[in-house]
Amino acid sequence: MTTSIILNEQDVSQCVDEIARRIVEKNGSGEGVVLVGIRTGGAFLAARLQKAIARLNVPTPPLGILDITLYRDDWTKIGPTPVVGKTDLPFSVDDKLVILVDDVLFTGRTVRAAMDALIDFGRPRKIELAILADRGADNRELPIAPNYVGGVWNTSPQQTINVYLKEGGYDDHVAIEEKRAA
Numbered sequence: 001m002t003t004s005i006i007l008n009e010q011d012v013s014q015c016v017d018e019i020a021r022r023i024v025e026k027n028g029s030g031e032g033v034v035l036v037g038i039r040t041g042g043a044f045l046a047a048r049l050q051k052a053i054a055r056l057n058v059p060t061p062p063l064g065i066l067d068i069t070l071y072r073d074d075w076t077k078i079g080p081t082p083v084v085g086k087t088d089l090p091f092s093v094d095d096k097l098v099i100l101v102d103d104v105l106f107t108g109r110t111v112r113a114a115m116d117a118l119i120d121f122g123r124p125r126k127i128e129l130a131i132l133a134d135r136g137a138d139n140r141e142l143p144i145a146p147n148y149v150g151g152v153w154n155t156s157p158q159q160t161i162n163v164y165l166k167e168g169g170y171d172d173h174v175a176i177e178e179k180r181a182a
Contacts, residue, residue: 007174015150020052041103064089071113103163108142
C-alpha cells in the first residue's frame, strides 16, 4: 500500500481552528447553533470543534453524537449483525442550526444517512456540513457539498482518505492511501 500524508498533527489542529473560526464568523453569537458529530471520526472532530469555538470567547454550542448505522443504504452489506453505536443528542434539534460534522466526504451517502437520522429527532431550522477532508465533487453520488472544509483532495476511486486521530489511538494525521496492484 502506498501512503501519502496530506495533513500532519499541526495541520489537523489548524484546520479545526479555521473551521471553528468560520462557523463563528458566519453565525455570530452562535445562538441556536448545535454541533452533531457522525460517529466515530465526526464525533471526535465535533468535540474538537466545540473546544476550538469555546477558545474564541463565544457561547459554546452543545454537542451531540449521531450513529447512522441503520440509516445507511448499504447496512445489509456490512454483515449479518451490524454494530450499532449510541446516538446521544442531549438537546432538541427543533429550530436549531445543526452543524453536522464528519471526517471525510466522499460519495455523500453518509451525510444523506445522517440527515435522515437527524430528521427523525426533529426539524432543524437548517443543517450545515463541516468536513475535515473532502475527496472532491467528482466522487459525489449525491448533490451534497460542505459549508466548512479543511481541505479538498481530488482522489480516484482506488484511493482512500483516512483520518487518524488521537481519540482513536493514533497520532493525528490524514493520509491518502492506495493499494498496490498485485
